[in-house]
Amino acid sequence: MKLAVLLSALLTLLAPPARSMSVVDSKHNLSVSGPGPYKSLVEEEVCVFCHTPHESSGVGVLWNRNESVASYITYTSSTLQNAPGQPTGSSKLCLSCHDGTIALGEVRSRPAPIAFPTGLENLNAGPAFLDTDLQDDHPVSMAYPTTLPGYVQAALLDLPLDPAGLVQCTSCHDPHDDAAGHFLRKPNLASALCTTCHDPVGWLAAAHATSQEVWDSTPPDPWPNSTETTVAANACENCHSPHNAGSSRRLLRSDTEEDNCLVCHNGHVSFKSVVADQQKPYHHPVETTFGVHDPTEDSATMARHVECVDCHNPHAANATTAQVPAASGALAGVSGITDLGTPATPATNQYEVCFKCHGDTANGAAAISRQLLQTNTRLEFDRNNPSFHPVEWPGTNLNVPSLLSPWNTSSLVYCTDCHASDSGPGNGGAGPAGPHGSIYPFLLEREYVVADGTAESATAYALCYKCHDRTSILANQSFPTHALHLGVTVNAPCSVCHDAHGISATQGDAAHNSHLINFDTAIVTPYLGTLAFQDNGTFAGQCTLSCHGKDHLPSVYP
Amino acid sequence: MGWAPVAALLFSVACATVPPPAPETVNWPPLPQPARVQRVGEIRHEVDLGIQRGWWGRVVDTVLGHRQESLLTRPMGIECLEDGRLLVTDPGARRVLLLDPLHHRIQRIPSDDHLSLPSPIDAALDGHGHLLVSDSVLGQVLRFDLKGRSLGELGSGGLLDRPTGIAVDTERDRIYVADTTRHQVVVFGPDGQVVRVIGGRGAKAGEFNFPTHLALDRHGNLYVTDAMNFRIQILDPAGRSLAVIGRLGDGPGTFSKPKGVAVDSLDHLLVVDALFDNVQVLARTGAPLLAFAHSGSDAASLWLPSGIAIDAHDRVYVADTYNHRIQIYQLLPEAQP
Numbered sequence: 001m002k003l004a005v006l007l008s009a010l011l012t013l014l015a016p017p018a019r020s021m022s023v024v025d026s027k028h029n030l031s032v033s034g035p036g037p038y039k040s041l042v043e044e045e046v047c048v049f050c051h052t053p054h055e056s057s058g059v060g061v062l063w064n065r066n067e068s069v070a071s072y073i074t075y076t077s078s079t080l081q082n083a084p085g086q087p088t089g090s091s092k093l094c095l096s097c098h099d100g101t102i103a104l105g106e107v108r109s110r111p112a113p114i115a116f117p118t119g120l121e122n123l124n125a126g127p128a129f130l131d132t133d134l135q136d137d138h139p140v141s142m143a144y145p146t147t148l149p150g151y152v153q154a155a156l157l158d159l160p161l162d163p164a165g166l167v168q169c170t171s172c173h174d175p176h177d178d179a180a181g182h183f184l185r186k187p188n189l190a191s192a193l194c195t196t197c198h199d200p201v202g203w204l205a206a207a208h209a210t211s212q213e214v215w216d217s218t219p220p221d222p223w224p225n226s227t228e229t230t231v232a233a234n235a236c237e238n239c240h241s242p243h244n245a246g247s248s249r250r251l252l253r254s255d256t257e258e259d260n261c262l263v264c265h266n267g268h269v270s271f272k273s274v275v276a277d278q279q280k281p282y283h284h285p286v287e288t289t290f291g292v293h294d295p296t297e298d299s300a301t302m303a304r305h306v307e308c309v310d311c312h313n314p315h316a317a318n319a320t321t322a323q324v325p326a327a328s329g330a331l332a333g334v335s336g337i338t339d340l341g342t343p344a345t346p347a348t349n350q351y352e353v354c355f356k357c358h359g360d361t362a363n364g365a366a367a368i369s370r371q372l373l374q375t376n377t378r379l380e381f382d383r384n385n386p387s388f389h390p391v392e393w394p395g396t397n398l399n400v401p402s403l404l405s406p407w408n409t410s411s412l413v414y415c416t417d418c419h420a421s422d423s424g425p426g427n428g429g430a431g432p433a434g435p436h437g438s439i440y441p442f443l444l445e446r447e448y449v450v451a452d453g454t455a456e457s458a459t460a461y462a463l464c465y466k467c468h469d470r471t472s473i474l475a476n477q478s479f480p481t482h483a484l485h486l487g488v489t490v491n492a493p494c495s496v497c498h499d500a501h502g503i504s505a506t507q508g509d510a511a512h513n514s515h516l517i518n519f520d521t522a523i524v525t526p527y528l529g530t531l532a533f534q535d536n537g538t539f540a541g542q543c544t545l546s547c548h549g550k551d552h553l554p555s556v557y558p
Numbered sequence: 559m560g561w562a563p564v565a566a567l568l569f570s571v572a573c574a575t576v577p578p579p580a581p582e583t584v585n586w587p588p589l590p591q592p593a594r595v596q597r598v599g600e601i602r603h604e605v606d607l608g609i610q611r612g613w614w615g616r617v618v619d620t621v622l623g624h625r626q627e628s629l630l631t632r633p634m635g636i637e638c639l640e641d642g643r644l645l646v647t648d649p650g651a652r653r654v655l656l657l658d659p660l661h662h663r664i665q666r667i668p669s670d671d672h673l674s675l676p677s678p679i680d681a682a683l684d685g686h687g688h689l690l691v692s693d694s695v696l697g698q699v700l701r702f703d704l705k706g707r708s709l710g711e712l713g714s715g716g717l718l719d720r721p722t723g724i725a726v727d728t729e730r731d732r733i734y735v736a737d738t739t740r741h742q743v744v745v746f747g748p749d750g751q752v753v754r755v756i757g758g759r760g761a762k763a764g765e766f767n768f769p770t771h772l773a774l775d776r777h778g779n780l781y782v783t784d785a786m787n788f789r790i791q792i793l794d795p796a797g798r799s800l801a802v803i804g805r806l807g808d809g810p811g812t813f814s815k816p817k818g819v820a821v822d823s824l825d826h827l828l829v830v831d832a833l834f835d836n837v838q839v840l841a842r843t844g845a846p847l848l849a850f851a852h853s854g855s856d857a858a859s860l861w862l863p864s865g866i867a868i869d870a871h872d873r874v875y876v877a878d879t880y881n882h883r884i885q886i887y888q889l890l891p892e893a894q895p
Contacts, residue, residue: 030767030768030786031767032759032760032761032765032767048788048806049786052806052807052808052814052833053806053807053808054807054808054809055805055806055807055808055809055812061810061811061846061847061848061849062841062845062846062847062848063587063591063594063839063847063848064586064587064591064848064849072808072809072810072814072831072833072834072836072849072852086855086861086880086881087862087880092833092862093833095862095880096815096832096833096862097815099634099649099832099862099864099879100634100649100677100679100694100695100722101679101694101720101722101738101768101770101771101785101817102738102768102770102785102786104677104694104695105649105677
């Protein structure tokens with residue numbers, strides 16, 4: 001105990017003294033002698049550029065004899081008609097010079113839009129949103145709201161509010177002291193300045209706050225205005241810019257939402273390239289919408305769109321892994337829809353994030369025309385269904401001899417076990433995990449051919465063979481005519497009979513739709529008006545249908 | 559049967575155009591003194607230029623309700639052209655607007671939506687029908703035609719460091735550009751060649767410390783806002799100092815943050831002060847005559863104003879920057895009761 005006290009005392013002595021600089025040595029010395037070494041300078045001459053001395057001329061105005069010879073500057077009117085975008089108090093003093101004439105008004109975060117070598121992203125040079133709020137700079141002349149997440153008592157902040165209790169330019173900048181650069185009150189390493197007032201949930205453990213990744217010098221430059229070289233050191237400024245942000249909403253660097261992410265997640269800062277996956281033919285189309293996403297949106301009623309931030313929360317995302325069905329750290333802090341259709345804030349299971357758009361609000365045409373059409377995946381995977389791939393809950397079928405180890409009939413799977421990048425870790429590749437993009441239709445990790453007449457091979461149905469043993473299936477260990485249907489005389493794909501997600505209990509039942517049976521009606525047709533499978537027990541059943549000209553009257557097995 | 563109310567709605571929308579409310583007038587000095595300056599209006603929305611939305615637009619407005627969008631985000635520089643047209647630079651919207659109240663038109667410059675100017679400070683029309691726009695971040699004066707198409711630059715190649723104010727003398731075919739960080743005014747001839755460089759950094763007459771805005775009177779004399787010397791300097795067409803007006807202070811006849819300067823038909827100087835939020839009217843000798851406007855957002859107020867321009871009829875336009883509008887005043891002839 002004594003040692004600890006002694007050590008801490010020693011460390012305090014060794015800590016460097018607080019640095020400060022005189023305004024005379026800074027850029028705010030606007031006298032004709034300029035900044036830098038000078039021999040004789042009257043001290044008051046430096047202050048007058050911002051501090052107007054009282055100087056009544058003594059001569060009254062000639063046209064308005066009623067006007068008293070009073071000063072024009074009123075220091076007490078800092079709350080005159082306080083409206084958004086109206087600077088008051090000390091901010092008014094700063095802005096009277098920092099308007100682009102005597103001093104530049106903004107720090108240029110990026111003079112030109114991010115030019116990706118592949119030309120993938122939108123190149124909008126001008127601001128898209130001419131908000132009357134004028135906010136492409138951090139708002140000033142506003143109260144420090146107690147409702148701000150992580151609100152800290154103003155008295156405990158080490159950044160000052162003005163005498164009226166408002167945030168002003170002077171909350172972050174000390175116009176007299178340029179020791180920290182940009183006249184900041186303290187260095188902004190790891191965004192220490194921003195995090196004084198802003199404390200997003202999960203930030204301290206987030207990847208963007210802790211990652212030591214650096215840039216490998218391949219354009220585009222992710223940090224054009226920063227001298228810091230790691231992600232953690234740049235922290236908030238990886239995505240946000242306090243002055244002259246590219247986007248007036250949330251002060252993001254770029255107006256194009258995904259550009260804020262992809263400028264680093266292209267393999268040149270991040271280890272893996274999401275950009276590469278985004279360029280594949282089947283990908284989540286973040287580039288098609290601009291200005292639609294809003295963090296306060298309700299997934300049930302919002303205009304359909306997808307951006308990176310619909311699945312990832314950049315303030316909370318981290319590298320922790322999880323056990324199925326829980327969402328991994330990459331999806332931390334993101335909203336979702338539960339299996340019951342209720343909002344989950346935040347989502348705890350991975351499928352809840354997917355259900356936001358692919359559940360009750362799914363509106364696309366079904367990819368395959370089936371006997372029982374269903375596009376709502378939340379209904380397809382429901383645990384009360386006659387059959388389903390075990391995303392939410394272990395499956396109903398206790399007899400699946402084809403399952404490869406480590407999967408068994410009580411296993412669960414992630415959506416991303418099937419829907420992922422073909423170059424991701426699930427397929428033995430070096431790309432990022434997750435359903436960003438794939439060369440295979442339906443954004444599948446492996447090949448899954450759905451066309452009739454496909455010659456069977458280990459690659460044609462590689463997705464199924466990831467978990468289901470091809471040898472077992474072709475050896476007819478469950479359904480005795482698997483080999484016949486898959487083989488050269490028929491060449492039927494798995495998808496002719498099996499519906500990969502599941503069959504909703506609102507449409508099918510255990511007698512007719514177990515084993516994911518839901519016929520592809522473009523290939524299979526009714527026999528004499530009946531198209532049906534009937535489950536007669538373990539490894540027993542019958543089909544009434546017509547296919548490839550062969551009528552199943554029904555055909556009964558075993 | 560169901561058509562009648564719909565038709566009535568459409569009819570009423572189409573034929574009944576609700577005029578904007580009459581602008582509030584304010585006089586200076588206040589009664590019982592005779593008025594010398596009167597605030598007569600403002601330009602904030604398209605409707606202030608007499609631009610009405612089309613028929614369908616008005617139907618939509620009636621049905622859905624319409625929030626008037628501001629025409630100006632952060633207007634800075636103003637220049638008066640013939641026929642009541644106004645040239646307004648707007649660094650907040652990164653563009654320049656050519657406003658034509660007479661013909662109810664607005665021209666965006668640059669006209670190409672994909673281009674934007676990072677910091678357009680001032681604009682002027684040269685003698686050849688081209689628009690000149692100074693951009694303090696690009697460090698150039700850009701030329702555009704009246705349709706907003708880009709025509710190149712003036713003074714490229716390091717001739718200008720931070721161009722801000724522009725004034726054009728059409729009689730002598732001279733373009734004056736204030737170069738703030740070089741503390742000088744560069745004078746260009748008709749071919750874009752440098753004719754003269756006026757000033758240099760200093761505190762004596764003819765020297766500047768961060769000059770910003772420029773104006774010309776009918777004799778070709780140049781008025782320079784010598785911002786960090788807190789004075790206005792008057793120079794003749796040859797660049798020789800004629801007068802130095804004002805000093806630092808917070809009372810009449812002194813300046814704190816002088817911005818735009820303009821000259822009226824009687825050779826009075828009008829100087830905008832961004833910290834006083836007013837316009838001071840001074841005699842040519844520097845004697846203070848009147849100050850009008852004060853801090854605020856109403857008809858009688860300004861908020862961090864910058865540019866000022868006066869047309870041939872002594873109508874004064876002030877860029878009321880942080881109120882997102884242009885304030886319009888009328889200078890009144892002597893002894894107006």
